[in-house]
Amino acid sequence: MEWDFLLVQALSGLASASSLFVMASGLTIVFGVTRIVNFAHGSFYMLGAYVAVTIVPWLLEFDRSPWLFFAGVLASALAVGALGVVMEVMLLRRIYRVPELFQLLATFGVVLIVQDLVLLAWGPVDIPGPRAPGLRHGVYIFDQRFPAYELFLIFVGPAVLALLWLLMRHTRFGVLIRAATQDREMVGALGVNQAMLFTGTLFLGAALAGLGGALQIPRISANPQMDLSVITDAFVVTVIGGMGSVPGAFLAALLIGQLQAFGVLVFPKITLVLVFLLMAAVLVVKPWGLLGKPETAAGRTVLPEGILDPRPLDLAGKVLAALALAAVLALPLLDAYAVKVGTEVLVLALAAFSLNFLVGNGGIVSFGHAAYFGLGAYGAGLLVTKAGLPMEPALVAAPVAGGAFAALFGFFVVRLSGIYLAMLTLAFAQIAYAVVFQWVEVTGGDNGLVGVWPSRWAASREVYHYLTAAVTVAAIILLRRVIHAPFGATLRAARDSAPRADAIGVDVRRHRWLGFTLAGAAAGLAGGLYAFSKGSIDPTLLGIPLSVDFLSMILLGGIQSVLGAVAGATVFHAVKDFFMPLTDHWRLFLGLSIIAMVLVFPRGLAGAWTELQRFYARVHRLFTALRKWAERQP
Template identity: 90%
Template sequence: MEWSFLLVQALSGLASASSLFVIASGLTIVFGVTRIVNFAHGSFYMLGAYVAVTLVPWLLEFERSPTLFFVGVLASAIAVGVLGVVMEVTLLRRIYRVPELFQLLATFGVVLIVQDLVLLIWGPVEIAGPRAPGLRHGVYILDQRFPAYELFLIFVGPAVLALLWLLMHRTRFGVLIRAATQDREMVGALGVNQAMLFTGTLFLGAALAGLGGALQIPRVSASSQMDLSIITEAFVVTVIGGMGSVPGAFIAALLIGLLQAFGVLIFPKITLVLVFLLMAAVLVVKPWGLLGRPDAAAGRAVLPEGILDPGRLDRAGKVLLALGLITVLALPLVDAYAVKVGTEVLILALAAVSLNFLVGNGGIVSFGHAAYFGLGAYGAGLLVVKAGMPMEPALIAAPIAGGAAAALFGFFVVRLSGIYLAMLTLAFAQIAYAVVFQWVEVTGGDNGLVGVWPSRWAASREVYHYLTAVVTLAAIVFLRRVIHAPFGATLRAARDSAQRADAIGVDVRMHRWLGFTLAGAAAGLAGGLYAFSKGSIDPTLLGIPMSVDFLSMILLGGIQSVLGPVAGAAAFHALKDFFLPLTDHWRLFLGLSIIGMVLVFPRGLAGAFASLRRRPA
């Protein structure tokens, strides 16, 4: 390998790092001030690219000058900044005080809405952007040709870093942002209008994302899948750098850019895995990221709203439970479609209860629970399709696969807490997704595998339905039992006060790890059952949207009740099944529903039910 080649490789790594930093800096600034991890940041990036591929060619019609190109790029960034303001005023303002899980979900609702709007406005076909006038040529570096535009990008990152530093340290707005990053309430009590500060911060953050997107148009076409791929990378950068730290984001972006540039030479297919390994390594040594700080609010002893409170079932609850059971058993008498939906609801209910075992009972907000569900499905499916095994051992393998993956990822996850933990679970789910997606020889890649059928005795829909009912209900009853047992109580105790749990002799990390593994195994079992109910498996079972579905179910059901997630799974799945075929814009509909749910029912169906009944007659 020649030095010149390595140099060019390094330069292209720096160019990617620079772009990544511009985007991630916006995410980290917005998090610092508002304490919201904005899933829609990737959507702002995508919108920046789409606005630029529309605006810049129009401007270049007048004159093909570099000036007009950059005027167009900056105008796109400002336009996206204005959209950030719209989001702050219409949505974020209403959710600053709700738990972080709901904030993540609400901003994910925005992601879904923007995806559909982009398809409506710009259509499904990718749009290539114009090259930058004056920067279309190549530069020769040690005989290797390197695009001038990439060279220009290398300087953008440091320039943005310098401008942000000046803004943060030399302007009143910047000093106020840094103060608000630490203590918003106190800033307000000193006479600063926080609403204006937050709106200004969202403008800045969204504009940086838009700038990042607009600067990409000479390199990549604008497409409607840009958002989720970039948001994962931006999450990784902010987590490695330390949430809220702009210089940290810069260092992390450099590390990742270079790692990807050279990693591709060594492991061409699994650069993503390398990036995540870097993240895992950093977080084990520095749990709050390279330049991050433990959240000041983390130590406050406040009772989080809507946490699980395991009460005994009262009479109304028992009646509802009995009705539900009768429905499950009677479904085969209705029709084949009802049986199919009923089977799916049972499986999803188990997945949702296993997730709530972590979120509600353990305070472990997993944003990547679909990974264990999906790996359970693959564990069972691969045994049947590739090893020719029958259903019975495959169904035993499913929870083992889900539990083993949860044990592996959980080892890192339980070292963190709060929003860091949520982002790490998401990142691990994306690794699992990437492996399944890229390892085509074994997993069938994007297409997945077909032929995952139950054994002959369970082949009919009705028998499989009863089999599913027995297995899922047994698992749910078991998880409920564990919640009331010393192990469940210990997880709750560690959730309420890790410090106190430690002082009474509990190994908090070990218990959380065991809990994470148990929940992963239960989700894996659900995944295995799901594979046989469908007859096929594909990577969407592990995707972010699937994880969000599970979270929506427990949110809809109410995380403070043990069996609420069962109701949530039923309601969510029935709604989705009913509306999905009726509209082309199901993402828009789902996004609006999720946001509506967060705003209207922060305590879920079970919470709404409880407060209705508590109201004096």
């Protein structure tokens, strides 16, 4: 290889690093101040691109000057910044105090809404942007041609970094942002209007995302998939760089840019695996990222959001459980469609239960639980379609596959906690998704694999339903037992106070790792069962949307309730199954529902049940008191 070729390769790595940094810096600044990981940051990026492909060509109609091109790009960034303000005022300021899981879900609701709105406004077809006047030519670097626009991009990243540095160190706004990053309440008590500060921060963050998107239009067509692909990159950059650290994001973007530029030469197909290895290596040495600060592990002073002290089922619970079981057994008396939905509900209930084992019981907020579900499905499906094995060993392989990958990823995940942990689970899940998506020879890529059918004895829908019921109910009972057992109690103890658990001799990291693996295995089992119920598998089984579905289920069921996940899965799937065929805007509907759930209903169905009981008890007390009073009257 010629060294001038390597130089050009390095330059193109720098150009993509610049783009990554502009995008990720906004995410990291918003996180620093608001402590919210804004999923919709990718949506802002996408909107930046769409706005730019709309207004830049219009501006260029007047005069094909580079100045108008960049004026259009800046205007797009500012417009997106204004949308950030709208999101802060309408949504974020209502959720600053809710647990991080709810915040992530709410901002994901915005992602869903924006996706449907973008489709409504711009349609499903990719829209190519104009090229930048004055930068359309190629520059010759020795003998290699290098696009001038890429060369320009290389300078954008450092310029943005320098401007941000000036802003943070030498303006009052910057000093206040840094102060608020550390202690928001204290900043307020010193006379600073936090609402304005947060709104300003969202404007800055969203504008940076919009700028990142708008700058891409000469390179990439605006398309409705940009949001989720870019948010993964941004998450990886912020995790490696250290959350909240702008220079860290710059450093991480540089590393990833170069890794991808040269990785392509060595392993053309698996640059993603290289990114994974980089992330893994950094996190082993520096769990909080290159320039990140450890989260202060202050002990809790408020009760954790999750399962508190699990008790044996009371009478009402037993009756409900028995009714549910009877319904499961009786389903085949109804039509075939009910059986199909019933089987799916059972599978999803197990997956959701295994997620709440982590979230509700362990305080481990996994945002990528579908990865283990999907990897279980692929583990089983590949054995059947590629190795020609029958269903039985494949169903054994499913939890093994889910558990093995959960053990691999979990090894890194449990080094972190809280929102950092959530980001990392998501990044791993996206990497698994991308590998399955891209490794066409083995996984069938986007199309997936067909022909994953049960053995002949279980081929009928009814028999498979009973098989699924037996397996999932047994697994749920077992997991519930574990929650009541010392292992489950230890996970709760570590959630309540890691320093205390450590000081009584518990290896916190190892227990959380085992818990993560166990939950992954259970999700993998659910995935295997799902594959055989459908007869096919595809990458959406690992995707973020399914992870969010699982989270919505446990949120709906109430994460503080042991069996709520089962109820949540049932209701969620039934509603989805009923509404989805009726509307073209399922995502809009789901997004709004998630946000509504977070805002008005944060304790889920089980919470509503307790509230109802409390209300009933109050009415009862009042009634008793009234009666006593009446009896005393002559």
